Amino acid sequence: SQTIHQWPATLVQPVGSPLSLECTVEGTSNPNLYWYRQAAGRGLQLLFYSVGIGQISSEVPQNLSASRPQDRQFILSSKKLLLSDSGFYLCAWSRSGLRGTSTGNTIYFGEGSWLTVV
Amino acid sequence: AQSVTQLDSHVSVSEGTPVLLRCNYSSSYSPSLFWYVQHPNKGLQLLLKYTSAATLVKGINGFEAEFKKSETSFHLTKPSAHMSDAAEYFCVVSADYGSSNTGKLIFGQGTTLQVKP
Secondary structure: OOEEEEEOOEEEEOOOOOEEEEEEEEOOOOOEEEEEEEOOOOOEEEEEEEEEOOEEEEOOOOOOEEEEEEOOEEEEEEOOOOHHHOEEEEEEEEOOOOOOOOOOOOOEEOOOEEEEEO | OOEEEEOOOEEEEEOOOOEEEOEEEEOOOOOOEEEEEEOOOOOEEEEEEEOOOOOEEEOHHHOEEEEEOOOOEEEEEEOOOOHHHOEEEEEEEEOOOOOOOOOOEEEOOOEEEEEEO
């Protein structure tokens, strides 16, 4: 079965410090990978998605970046955190390689990482 | 463009009574719809999904949802609420169509379900 892990679960970082959140998926190959942010317990906003190693698409301009150094590893980073970066970050994955077939591919989420920027 | 609207931000029921969480969608093509549940400080768990097969979709933990195209609705129901059902529920539509497979999801604002003993 497939599993997704992300860490750390919680962190408190000062403004201007760097950030690195990591996510790995097991039990599948070549997944689509995603980073979402949830602010103030509301709906999720897609930040980045990746359909392959080194392929990153950004959904919103922001202070964050993402990288995919390996097939099942997805990293969310920032060089200098802002107060507005605080929130709940969720990594997620879905099966890929289905272009041209049915849509509505299910997305599976990790447990999330709470980031508080102080 | 696709969108979802969850009609209630907060629903309160007594344990053992039915649950109804309402969701309306807007889509220019046949949508793929999902319900996710989020317990406090946890990630999201898929309850069920609709992808143009049966209009009545059964999910985990006794939940089900019915896709009604004429009403553009995808309401979530459960016959009997349990205390463990207390959580945040999100109605979600896929932004993909045709050959697109980005996996982008559009989330509703969420409904908080409270279950009273």
